[in-house]
Amino acid sequence: MSKKLTINPLGPHIGALVEGIPSIASLSDKQFEQLHQALLEHQVLFLREQPITPLQQRNLALRFGDLHIHPIYPSTPESKEILVLDSHNKKPLNNDHWHTDVTFIETPPMGAILAAKHVPPFGGDTAWSSGIRAYETLSEPLRGLLSGLKAEHDFTKAFPEYQYHDSAEDHQHWLAGKAKNPPVIHPVIRTHPMTGKKALFVNAGFTTRIVDISQTESDAILHFLFEHAIKPEFQVRWRWQTNDIAIWDNRVTQHYANADYAPQRRIMHRATILGDRPH
Ligand SMILES: O=C(O)CCC(=O)C(=O)O
Numbered sequence: 676m677s678k679k680l681t682i683n684p685l686g687p688h689i690g691a692l693v694e695g696i697p698s699i700a701s702l703s704d705k706q707f708e709q710l711h712q713a714l715l716e717h718q719v720l721f722l723r724e725q726p727i728t729p730l731q732q733r734n735l736a737l738r739f740g741d742l743h744i745h746p747i748y749p750s751t752p753e754s755k756e757i758l759v760l761d762s763h764n765k766k767p768l769n770n771d772h773w774h775t776d777v778t779f780i781e782t783p784p785m786g787a788i789l790a791a792k793h794v795p796p797f798g799g800d801t802a803w804s805s806g807i808r809a810y811e812t813l814s815e816p817l818r819g820l821l822s823g824l825k826a827e828h829d830f831t832k833a834f835p836e837y838q839y840h841d842s843a844e845d846h847q848h849w850l851a852g853k854a855k856n857p858p859v860i861h862p863v864i865r866t867h868p869m870t871g872k873k874a875l876f877v878n879a880g881f882t883t884r885i886v887d888i889s890q891t892e893s894d895a896i897l898h899f900l901f902e903h904a905i906k907p908e909f910q911v912r913w914r915w916q917t918n919d920i921a922i923w924d925n926r927v928t929q930h931y932a933n934a935d936y937a938p939q940r941r942i943m944h945r946a947t948i949l950g951d952r953p954h
């Protein structure tokens with residue numbers, strides 16, 4: 676019989692620390708099921724001291740579902756599904772904005788697994804915010820109004836052309852990414868396909884406008900929702916050590932990577948697990 680994981684919540688609404696397993700790369704089916712349930716409940720899980728190779732990370736992610744290959748970020752030589760976030764050239768990456776990953780496709784990721792390969796002694800924390808809590812704390816009439824609305828999500832909002840002009844190759848890559856990823860429409864409030872919980876599903880990273888209402892109305896509503904979604908009460912913030920792993924439910928959360936550590940280097944590996952069409 677395999678050992679049970681210990682799941683310790685890190686706050687009332689989001690985040691839990693998972694302990695009691697020697698290696699996340701060799702979970703039994705029972706342990707994996709426990710991890711999966713904990714993810715549904717806590718939305719973001721953290722593990723310390725879990726060195727993991729790109730292939731192990733890929734195989735762990737495949738237990739959750741098919742993987743996404745990113746149009747912009749580079750990947751590891753071992754696995755094209757493991758993308759590399761490396762703040763090389765003394766430049767932090769521009770993930771210092773609140774976003775939900777890859778909502779610019781019809782079936783945005785259900786989750787992601789992020790492994791810390793090299794982190795500065797301090798700085799570079801990542802924060803996650805709960806869209807479930809954000810939804811629950813809206814007034815009933817506003818929840819009703821938002822439940823009927825849909826919004827557009829656009830790749831070029833978080834990946835604007837001017838940032839991909841450094842070389843002709845970068846620009847070609849960006850043009851291909853844009854051509855492959857025209858804007859998509861998702862509901863403003865989504866229902867979690869496994870738990871039935873409702874969550875606010877707009878993010879400042881990719882959401883451009885609410886459709887079928889005026890631009891002025893859309894701007895005002897989105898401005899309010901982007902602020903509301905990231906109230907400190909809905910958040911958990913993680914201070915990384917090398918070999919930490921974070922796993923998040925990308926259907927009901929958004930996150931922000933602090934870019935406060937330049938000129939130090941920070942290297943993360945991410946596996947991105949495809950999800951279903953939000954409803
Ligand atoms: O580097 C981080 O902490 C997170 C970056 C990010 O936004 C992501 O991996 O999706």
Ligand SMILES: [Fe+2]
Pocket residue numbers: 770774775776930
């Ligand atoms: Fe992200």
